Amino acid sequence: MATMNDMPDHIDELLTAYLDGELRPGELQLVTVHLDGCSNCILAFHELKETRAALRSLPMLRAPESLVPHGHDEIQLSAYLDGELPTTEYRLVFDHLQECADCRANLHELDAARTAIRSLPGLDPPEFLMPASRRVEHKWPAVQVRVAAVAAVAAVAALVVGVRSFPNTAPVSIDLDSFANRHVARASVEPGFQVIPAVHSGGSHP
Amino acid sequence: MRNRIRSIAVVIGITMLALIGTASPAASYDLEEYLGGAAVAEYSGRRIAMTLFDGESQAGIFELTHASQMVVVGSGKEGALIGPGRVSGDTGVMVPVWSQYAKDDRYRILNAEPTMRLGRMAEVLEVLEDDLVRARFTFDSLTRIPLVTEIYNSDGTLFRYSAMIEINAKPDLSYADMEAMSDSYDVMFPVGNTSMPLDAAGYVRADTYTGPDGTVQAFYTDSLFSFSLFEVDVDAHLDRFENAPTIKMNGETYSRIVTPTDIWMSWKSGDVAYVLIGDLPPDHLVKVLDDLPRPKQRGLFSRLWRSIFD
Numbered sequence: 341m342a343t344m345n346d347m348p349d350h351i352d353e354l355l356t357a358y359l360d361g362e363l364r365p366g367e368l369q370l371v372t373v374h375l376d377g378c379s380n381c382i383l384a385f386h387e388l389k390e391t392r393a394a395l396r397s398l399p400m401l402r403a404p405e406s407l408v409p410h411g412h413d414e415i416q417l418s419a420y421l422d423g424e425l426p427t428t429e430y431r432l433v434f435d436h437l438q439e440c441a442d443c444r445a446n447l448h449e450l451d452a453a454r455t456a457i458r459s460l461p462g463l464d465p466p467e468f469l470m471p472a473s474r475r476v477e478h479k480w481p482a483v484q485v486r487v488a489a490v491a492a493v494a495a496v497a498a499l500v501v502g503v504r505s506f507p508n509t510a511p512v513s514i515d516l517d518s519f520a521n522r523h524v525a526r527a528s529v530e531p532g533f534q535v536i537p538a539v540h541s542g543g544s545h546p
Numbered sequence: 547m548r549n550r551i552r553s554i555a556v557v558i559g560i561t562m563l564a565l566i567g568t569a570s571p572a573a574s575y576d577l578e579e580y581l582g583g584a585a586v587a588e589y590s591g592r593r594i595a596m597t598l599f600d601g602e603s604q605a606g607i608f609e610l611t612h613a614s615q616m617v618v619v620g621s622g623k624e625g626a627l628i629g630p631g632r633v634s635g636d637t638g639v640m641v642p643v644w645s646q647y648a649k650d651d652r653y654r655i656l657n658a659e660p661t662m663r664l665g666r667m668a669e670v671l672e673v674l675e676d677d678l679v680r681a682r683f684t685f686d687s688l689t690r691i692p693l694v695t696e697i698y699n700s701d702g703t704l705f706r707y708s709a710m711i712e713i714n715a716k717p718d719l720s721y722a723d724m725e726a727m728s729d730s731y732d733v734m735f736p737v738g739n740t741s742m743p744l745d746a747a748g749y750v751r752a753d754t755y756t757g758p759d760g761t762v763q764a765f766y767t768d769s770l771f772s773f774s775l776f777e778v779d780v781d782a783h784l785d786r787f788e789n790a791p792t793i794k795m796n797g798e799t800y801s802r803i804v805t806p807t808d809i810w811m812s813w814k815s816g817d818v819a820y821v822l823i824g825d826l827p828p829d830h831l832v833k834v835l836d837d838l839p840r841p842k843q844r845g846l847f848s849r850l851w852r853s854i855f856d
Contacts, residue, residue: 511781512778512779512783514821515785516785516810518639519821519823520810521635522641522757522763522776523772523773523774524639525628525639526641526644526763527765527767527825528617528629528631528632529629529641530772531582531769531770532772533772534692535692535695536695536706536807537593537610537612537619537628537807538807538825539606539806539808
């Protein structure tokens with residue numbers, strides 16, 4: 341049976357471990373026996389227990405910005421997006437994002453970039469990196485090449501014809517009589533105009 | 547003694563004037579003087595006008611009254627008042643300012659021969675451009691009314707003919723009542739910045755205007771003939787040119803319209819379309835077009851862009 345003499349000197353550590361449920365089986369018996377007969381340790385135990393309860397009841401305090409690890413760090417945002425941050429850091433970054441518009445914008449940009457990259461089609465590796473057997477598989481027969489070439493030419497021709505014949509939405513209609521009038525108005529002050537006055541378009545145009 | 551000296555001086559002066567006058571008779575035939583006289587002449591009548599260009603001829607007869615540097619063409623609702631600096635119509639056009647062209651010696655008068663025309667004393671003036679007879683004018687001797695005008699190509703063929711076929715030297719000045727023909731005028735304001743060339747084959751860009759529609763007009767003159775160059779959007783619909791015949795000039799293709807007194811040309815150059823209206827003779831026109839922006843297809847990407855976004 342364990343006695344007070346068997347109690348180790350670092351009782352406080354054992355009490356803390358006892359409260360945390362981290363004592364090994366032998367240690368647990370020692371602490372239990374000791375607490376059964378030691379009023380001081382019982383008192384200390386209760387004080388420790390109450391202190392912890394009091395601490396838990398305190399409101400959450402926001403960490404100072406200077407202590408927040410890399411408040412504007414893009415790498416941390418990347419880890420945040422990937423769900424790779426530890427819980428405590430995740431909470432800090434989350435809180436920071438509520439306050440910092442710049443980081444929110446960075447986060448959105450980062451997210452958009454990732455989405456865009458993910459939407460890109462997959463690329464085949466370069467030909468020279470492919471195994472010889474696979475290269476043979478990708479080699480098109482001559483007929484297919486010709487068909488593809490004809491299709492490409494037809495597509496380009498269709499594009500050109502389409503562009504050329506594409507009806508413009510609203511072409512401006514020019515009244516050329518107004519142009520003629522503008523010319524005649526200016527020409528009327530020239531001496532040469534007197535020898536052949538232009539026929540006015542709105543007048544007795546033959 | 548003093549009276550004798552004065553008499554001798556007067557005689558010497560008169561003699562000198564007589565000698566100067568007979569020594570250079572051509573000096574009295576100043577085309578500007580004739581044109582200035584024609585500008586202020588008052589008359590009415592009927593005029594025939596005809597233009598021959600590219601195998602096509604257009605002719606017309608129209609009534610006119612000329613007074614106070616204004617011409618009234620036609621009469622009644624079909625009539626129009628022209629000048630100075632304006633044209634009346636459904637919507638009139640007004641040019642509020644214009645610049646004076648500094649004349650060069652491009653044209654000179656070879657001689658002035660007396661003749662008769664419509665029962666009136668007249669003078670025939672041959673106007674030379676270098677050694678080429680460019681024009682032949684018949685002016686009324688008394689009033690300077692332009693009775694006949696002939697314009698020639700560089701090959702000597704007739705390009706334009708215009709003649710009064712009836713004339714009244716004491717006109718009814720009813721033109722004054724036509725001042726109010728236009729309820730409103732589109733005022734053409736001068737603009738400074740334009741890509742139009744400053745000159746083209748001897749024609750100087752005298753003025754550049756823009757109207758309410760934003761179209762830019764550049765007016766060119768060589769003191770006798772003139773043309774206006776209009777710059778419009780390449781997609782603009784040019785009504786009269788829709789089925790107009792084309793003509794090859796300088797290896798390029800242009801659409802062209804012939805009227806009794808003018809030639810109209812149109813072409814596209816990139817994102818811009820041009821319209822030229824003027825009375826210049828064909829050989830001048832060829833050289834002018836050579837100095838103006840050449841016809842050019844719009845680029846594929848430009849067409850694609852405009853077809854999508856315009």
